[in-house]
Amino acid sequence: xxxxxxxxxxxxxxxxxxxxxxxxxxxxxxxxxxxxxxxxxxxxxxxxxxxxxxxxxxxxxxxxxxxxxxxxxxxxxxxxxxxxxxxxxxxxxxxxxxxxxxxxxxxxxxxxxxxxxxxxxxxxxxxxxxxxxxxxxxxxxxxxxxxxxxxxxxxxxxxxxxxxxxxxxxxxxxxxxxxxxxxxxx
Amino acid sequence: xxxxxxxxxxxxxxxxxxxxxxxxxxxxxxxxxxxxxxxxxxxxxxxxxxxxxxxxxxxxxxxxxxxxxxxxxxxxxxxxxxxxxxxxxxxxxxxxxxxxxxxxxxxxxxxxxxxxxxxxxxxxxxxxxxxxxxxxxxxxxxxxxxxxxxxxxxxxxxxxxxxxxxxxxxxxxxxxxxxxxxxxxx
Numbered sequence: 001x002x003x004x005x006x007x008x009x010x011x012x013x014x015x016x017x018x019x020x021x022x023x024x025x026x027x028x029x030x031x032x033x034x035x036x037x038x039x040x041x042x043x044x045x046x047x048x049x050x051x052x053x054x055x056x057x058x059x060x061x062x063x064x065x066x067x068x069x070x071x072x073x074x075x076x077x078x079x080x081x082x083x084x085x086x087x088x089x090x091x092x093x094x095x096x097x098x099x100x101x102x103x104x105x106x107x108x109x110x111x112x113x114x115x116x117x118x119x120x121x122x123x124x125x126x127x128x129x130x131x132x133x134x135x136x137x138x139x140x141x142x143x144x145x146x147x148x149x150x151x152x153x154x155x156x157x158x159x160x161x162x163x164x165x166x167x168x169x170x171x172x173x174x175x176x177x178x179x180x181x182x183x184x185x186x
Numbered sequence: 187x188x189x190x191x192x193x194x195x196x197x198x199x200x201x202x203x204x205x206x207x208x209x210x211x212x213x214x215x216x217x218x219x220x221x222x223x224x225x226x227x228x229x230x231x232x233x234x235x236x237x238x239x240x241x242x243x244x245x246x247x248x249x250x251x252x253x254x255x256x257x258x259x260x261x262x263x264x265x266x267x268x269x270x271x272x273x274x275x276x277x278x279x280x281x282x283x284x285x286x287x288x289x290x291x292x293x294x295x296x297x298x299x300x301x302x303x304x305x306x307x308x309x310x311x312x313x314x315x316x317x318x319x320x321x322x323x324x325x326x327x328x329x330x331x332x333x334x335x336x337x338x339x340x341x342x343x344x345x346x347x348x349x350x351x352x353x354x355x356x357x358x359x360x361x362x363x364x365x366x367x368x369x370x371x372x
Contacts, residue, residue: 003305003334003335003336003337004334004335005290005302005305005307005332005333005334005335006332006333006334006335006338006342007293007330007331007332008330008331008332008333008338008342008344009330009331010232010233010308010309010328010329010330010331011230011233011328011331011344012227012228012229012230012233012234012235012328013259013306013308013328013331013333013344014204014206014225014226014227014235014257014259014308015204015259015306015346015348015351016202016204016348016351016353016362017204017227018200018201018202018203020200037227037369038226038227038228039200039226040200040224040225040226040227040228040236041198041200041203041223041224041226041238042198042224042226042236042238042316042318042321042323043198043238043318043319043320043321043323044197044198044238044319044320044321045319045320046196046319046320047196047197047198048198048318048319049198049200050226050228050236052227052228052229052230071200073199073200073201076366079366079367082369083367083369083370086369086370087370104191107193116191119189119191120199120201121191122196122199122200123196130228132228132229132234133229133230133231133232133234134229134230134231134232135228135229135230137228137229142196142197142198142199143196144193144194144195144196145193145194145195145196145197145199146191146192146193146194147191147192147194147199148189148190148191148192149189149190149191149192150189151189152192152194156192156194158194158197158199158356160201160355160356162201162202162355162356162358162360165201165202165355166366167202167353167362168369169346169348169351169362170344170346170348171368171369172348172365172366172367172368172369173365173366173367173368173369174348174362174363174364174365174366175362175363175364175366176202176353176355176360176361176362176363177360177361177362177363178360178361179358179359179360180262180265180352180358180359180360180361181265181269181358181359182357182358182359183223183268183269183272183354183357183358183359184269184272184273
């Protein structure tokens, strides 16, 4: 394909995106879940992940206070939770309760619970918060990973069930279809 | 699903990922293309995108020198280029030539050409380079976007052809399958 292109005003036109459920706590009696559509791997060794959050969001204040969060990878049967946790505010909603999700106590963090129903949960400590204008970008150091038994091989290697994942494109959710090939690069 | 989870050593277990072709130049007579599997949106206003690159990669030196790059979104009929540009080094390969891709001169950047065959090309100026251990993380301010005519509506709004996109999961490429729903959040 070599279609003529048109110049348009700059936008963050990156597709497809992962969509994750980020759980956090106020360090006392409140916790919350926020849907994040632009998570990014930012390093492998040590493992780090970044998430942008708008300043007015309830979770923004919680994560600034406790400096920890959990990235939970959802599956396509959790579409309701993905949508609900991105739509209503934790200021007046208990999203764990409303989405029938289980709080699981952290093993390395102090406060932020992970989501029992998500097959992968990454406990993260905040290393930096970068002002990105519309968003603050939270750089999280992954301190431990929790993976569902049926997503693990005997050697503790993760076997991702790609057919259960969700991708986000311009506000629409998609599942992945059949494998197209294996990469040879690293 | 509520499967028991097992704690494993931390890794950047984020799925699915976009995969992009990043083009760059040495500011003189050499250019290159590198495949990046962890691009991330890091801000909307102003629009910013981040890409991690290992220090030993040829493109790392080029982008440090010129402080510019282009993020090109590939389609599933470019699987060979996606793989090739992530496997061989620009030190001794002309990837545009080998992948039969067209260099398109930038309109806002000084040097880095974009890839004619990719439906979206985002010209980026480097605003920051963050040391992330195994990788340097390049923060790019998107200064202009070029979008294929058949990915645009009459109002210059991008109409992503999701069925042409590629997602990366643990080194395997996938296409997206049918739409699962529309998000209500922002």
